[in-house]
Amino acid sequence: MRLDSRFNLEANGHRIALDTSGSHCDSCFVSHAHADHTGALRSRKNKIIASEETVALAGRSADRISSLEFDGTKAELLPSGHMLGARQLRVECGGESFTYTGDFKLEKSLTAEKAEVCETDVLMIEGTFGDPAYEFPEREEVYDAISFFIKKNYEAGSIVLLGGYALGKAQELVAITNRLCGLKPVVSERIGRACRVYSDFGVKLDAAVMGTPEAEELMESNFVAVMPFHEVNYANAVAISRRFRRSVYSAIATGWAKSMRFPVDVAFPLSDHADFKDILGYVEAARPKTVYCCHGNEGTLSAELRKRGFNAAPADGKGVQLSLGTW
Numbered sequence: 375m376r377l378d379s380r381f382n383l384e385a386n387g388h389r390i391a392l393d394t395s396g397s398h399c400d401s402c403f404v405s406h407a408h409a410d411h412t413g414a415l416r417s418r419k420n421k422i423i424a425s426e427e428t429v430a431l432a433g434r435s436a437d438r439i440s441s442l443e444f445d446g447t448k449a450e451l452l453p454s455g456h457m458l459g460a461r462q463l464r465v466e467c468g469g470e471s472f473t474y475t476g477d478f479k480l481e482k483s484l485t486a487e488k489a490e491v492c493e494t495d496v497l498m499i500e501g502t503f504g505d506p507a508y509e510f511p512e513r514e515e516v517y518d519a520i521s522f523f524i525k526k527n528y529e530a531g532s533i534v535l536l537g538g539y540a541l542g543k544a545q546e547l548v549a550i551t552n553r554l555c556g557l558k559p560v561v562s563e564r565i566g567r568a569c570r571v572y573s574d575f576g577v578k579l580d581a582a583v584m585g586t587p588e589a590e591e592l593m594e595s596n597f598v599a600v601m602p603f604h605e606v607n608y609a610n611a612v613a614i615s616r617r618f619r620r621s622v623y624s625a626i627a628t629g630w631a632k633s634m635r636f637p638v639d640v641a642f643p644l645s646d647h648a649d650f651k652d653i654l655g656y657v658e659a660a661r662p663k664t665v666y667c668c669h670g671n672e673g674t675l676s677a678e679l680r681k682r683g684f685n686a687a688p689a690d691g692k693g694v695q696l697s698l699g700t701w
C-alpha cells in the first residue's frame with residue numbers, strides 16, 4: 375500500500391482517489407456530499423466508493439457505487455460524524471492499515487452520528503480547525519443558546535432568520551427548531567430537498583418550502599426561516615423586516631464564529647468539524663505510525679502533532695516530507 379504524489383491511495387495495484395475527481399484512478403472515495411468533495415460524482419466516470427446517503431444528497435444515481443472488495447483488498451466505511459452519510463475510508467492490505475477521515479467530528483449531533491475511531495498504521499486526517507486557537511463549547515450548550523435565541527424572539531412576535539450551509543448545518547438548524555423549540559421553519563427549496571433526503575434515511579425533519587401554500591400561510595404571522603449561509607445578513611434582514619412589517623433577528627451557525635465577524639445579530643459556534651482538542655483526541659486514540667494532514671491548516675496541525683511526538687506532515691506536497699513510498 376502507498377500514497378502517490380497526488381495523495382491517491384494505491385493498494386494491490388488498485389488506485390483510489392480520496393475526495394478528488396481522480397481521473398487516473400480505478401475508483402474514487404467520496405466522503406460526504408459537500409461540493410468540494412464530490413468532484414468524482416460530477417465527473418460521471420469512475421466507480422464510486424460512498425454511502426447511499428451521500429449519493430442521494432448529491433442528487434446522483436446509486437448505480438456507480440462500487441463494491442468494497444477489489445483486487446484482494448478490503449475497504450471499510452466508518453461513520454465520520456460530519457453530516458448525514460459522511461464516512462471515513464479504512465483499507466487493510468498486506469497486514470497494514472490506512473484510514474482517511476474526510477471531514478469529521480467526534481460529537482454526536484441531532485442529525486448525525488459521531489465519528490468512529492480505530493487504530494491505524496497510517497492516518498490521513500482533515501485539519502480545518504487544526505489550530506489550538508479553535509476550541510468549541512459543548513454542543514448541548516450551543517443548542518441551548520440557539521433554541522433560547524429562537525424562542526425568545528419568536529415569542530416576542532419577531533421573524534427569526536437562521537443561516538448555515540445548505541447541506542448539513544441547515545438540517546441541524548431545522549432539527550433544533552423542530553425538536554427544541556416545537557416550531558416548523560420555512561426553508562429554501564435546496565434546503566428542503568436535503569431535508570427530504572434526511573427524512574428518507576430516518577432523520578425526520580419538518581419544514582415548509584418557500585413558495586408553497588404551507589410556507590405562505592406560516593409567513594402570514596411571525597416565523598422562523600432556515601436559509602443558506604450567504605443569504606442571512608443585515609441587508610436581507612432589513613428587506614424582510616420592511617416586507618413583513620415586523621422586527622427581524624438574524625443568526626448564523628458556523629465554527630468560523632470563533633475567529634470571524636459576520637453581519638448578523640449573533641454568530642453561534644456550531645461546527646460540523648472537530649476542534650483542535652478533538653483532532654488531537656482522534657490522533658491519540660488511533661495511534662498511527664504516520665499522519666498526513668489535509669483540508670486546511672495542514673501546516674499548523676502537522677507542526678502541532680510533531681511537537682507532541684507524532685510523525686506528521688502536511689498532505690499538500692509542500693513543507694516537511696515523510697517518505698511517500700510503500701509503508
Ligand SMILES: [Zn+2]
Pocket residue numbers: 406408456477
Ligand atoms: Zn464538509
